[in-house]
Amino acid sequence: MTRDNLRAFGDQLRGDLIRPGDAEYDDARAVWNGMIDRLPAAIARCAGTDDVLATVAYARDNALPLTVRGGGHNVSGSAVSDDGVVIDLSRMDAVHVDAARRRVVAGGGATIGDVDRVAQEFGLAVPLGLVSKTGIAGLTLGGGLGWLRRAYGASCDNLVAADVVTATGERLHASETENPELLWGLRGGGGGLGVVTSFEFRAYPVPPQVSFALVFHPWHDAKAALQHYREWADTAPDDVSSFAILWHAPAIDEIPGEYHHQPVVVYAAVHCGDRAEARSDLSPLRDFGNPIADLSDAVPYAEVQQLFDEDYPAHIMRYYWKSLYLTGLDDAALETMRSLNEISPSPHSTLDVWQLGGAFCRVAPDESAFGDRSAPFLLGIEANWEDPADDEANIAWARRVHEAMSRFSTGAEYLNFPGFFEDGEQSLLRKSVGANYARLSDLKGKYDPQGLFALRGGFS
Ligand SMILES: Cc1cc2nc3c(=O)[nH]c(=O)nc-3n(C[C@H](O)[C@H](O)[C@H](O)COP(=O)(O)OP(=O)(O)OC[C@H]3O[C@@H](n4cnc5c(N)ncnc54)[C@H](O)[C@@H]3O)c2cc1C
Structure with a gap:
């Protein structure tokens, strides 16, 4: 790459070529995870497929590392690289x-x-x-x-x-x-x-409104709440997709003050079918135990899709996410998660038990590259924190959860929660797609x- 050929390349684009020193450079190189601080040589904010073709050719012909930026949300920061060329697709959003x-x-x-x-x-x-x-x-x-x-x-x-x-x-x-x-x-x-x-x-x-359940249980009921979730999830209809989340309660008005920042178990579910059926299908989640808050409601679909947005601010927070597909939720697995949530160094971190099954598991392993769908649950291990001084403690916690929960897993992991690909790109890909590798x-x-x-x- 020379100054001259970079200029010639920029002149070729309908979109913008953003380089170090340009006013937009720092905004353009920032991705969602505040831990990532990379300095690309050039960012091609493409206006169309012709710009993408030109950028691929430029990177290939100059032997430059090339990355692609869709929404910039991969936790590993894989959309940007030091000294590389970025294909930034943010303008191609029609x-x-x-x-x-x-x-x-x-x-x-x-x-x-x-x-x-x-x-x-x-x-x-x-x-x-x-x-x-x-x-x-x-x-x-x-x-x-x-x-x-x-x-x-x-x-x-x-x-x-x-x-x-x-x-x-x-x-x-x-x-x-x-x-x-x-x-x-x-x-x-x-x-x-x-x-x-x-x-x-x-x-x-x-439907114009979907049924959303969000129920917070106190920590002293964690074991029973998780066991109840396990039994309910086994029989829930396909119209429901749900989570059990081990978290620390946010300081919001709807939750009594003594529970703020204390560990909690949260049931979260969306029912996309008939409202009357939704009421009865979700009632086991809403009627169980003595919740400290029940924020369930009928919500427009586009709104339900934004309910967690503010929990994941871009650039300012630091994130490290891994995952494991679980073979089930036996008591030992629940107890392991319970004890690890208690020692999470950050109240923003979560252990998310994603309920799988339904239409998701009716796709054969070789039908798409994604691979095997037989696991009943996916564990998302989310370390989310604010202070760079806490990087080590939070990453170590997520890795500890990953290690401790491995014995309850199928051995497979979800490609979209890749940590920092520290075990190697091919190793994670192999674990994710299995026999399709x-x-x-x-x-x-x-x-x-x-x-x-x-x-x-x-x-x-
Ligand atoms: C706040 C948050 C919430 C999330 N929630 C969910 C969720 O509910 N469910 C879930 O499954 N995952 C979820 N994820 C994980 C998410 O799926 C991955 O982080 C995903 O990589 C984000 O896509 P992106 O385009 O924003 O990422 P980017 O960082 O832009 O891209 C990630 C990688 O994808 C490739 N890529 C991007 N665009 C293209 C393209 N157009 N062509 C070819 N390759 C491309 C590139 O290799 C790039 O390195 C969430 C992530 C975050 C940060």
Whole structure:
């Protein structure tokens, strides 16, 4: 890379080329996780596929590390690298709905909120994640689990087509009939096969308001509350997707002051079906024990998708997330989680038990790159904290939980909660996609033989 060829490259773009020293540089290089502080050589804020093609060619021809930024929300900061070139898709965020066919097409830089907003105008929803600022790209390429996972599957299960720019500069359309093997790989294989400039999803009608349950239990009832959740989750209908969360109560008016910042067990669930059925399906969660707060309500779908946004502020907080698929929730597993939540160094951290099953588990392991769906629960280990001085303690806590809970796991992990890829990109990929690893590696060899696109991006 020389000053002259960088200038010539910038002149070629319809979008912006942002370089060190430019006024927007610090904002453009910042990603969601406040721990990440990387200094790319250039950020191409692409205006369209032509800009993506030009940037791929520039990085390839100058042997520069290349990363892709969808929503910038990967906890590992894989969207940016030191001294590399970033393809920033944030301007490519248009969303179009074909209501008659129940299809939604979204640009590679769209966020969940962008899709929800437009799809909801037609009474439709795409199964995406829980926090509206997250990018649909990284989410879908790694799987995509949200409030509709048990009713309609993961985001990647509802990806019906994609437009891709490959490392060699080809523009490919992937669908069931055109490059179907590429589509298979994009469904949960983690990306790394090219830049997806647009995603086409199946969408589903959701009622104007969905039923949301949010119930806080005091810590002295934690064991019974978790056991009750285990029994209920086993029989809950597919219209419900839920969590049991081990957390520390936030200091909000609805929770009595003596519980603020104290450990709690929280039930959180969304029912996307009929309101009367929802009332009875969710009543076991609402009627159990003596909760300290029940914030359940009927909520517009787009609103439920934003309820946790403020718990995950961008740039200012520090995050380290890992995961394990659990074989079940026996008493020893519950007790291990209970004791580890008590010693979490940060009140913002959580242990999230994601209820799986339903439509999510009815996809065969080889049907998409995502892999095996048989685990009944996913444990999300979220270390979330504020002070850089606490980095070591919080990362150590998350790793300790991961190690202690491993004996209750299938051995598989969720690609979208990758820690810092510290055990190696291929090791995590192998654990995530399981028996699909060899088939995915063949695809990588076909579409990105030089390894231009790394899953872990620029982490060093
Ligand atoms: C606050 C928060 C909430 C979350 N909630 C959920 C949730 O509810 N469910 C869930 O399943 N996950 C959830 N996640 C995890 C999330 O799915 C991943 O962090 C995901 O990588 C975010 O996608 P992104 O586009 O924002 O990421 P980015 O950091 O922009 O990208 C991540 C990686 O994806 C690849 N990539 C991005 N865009 C493209 C593209 N267009 N083409 C090719 N490759 C691309 C790149 O390799 C990049 O390194 C959450 C994360 C956060 C931070």
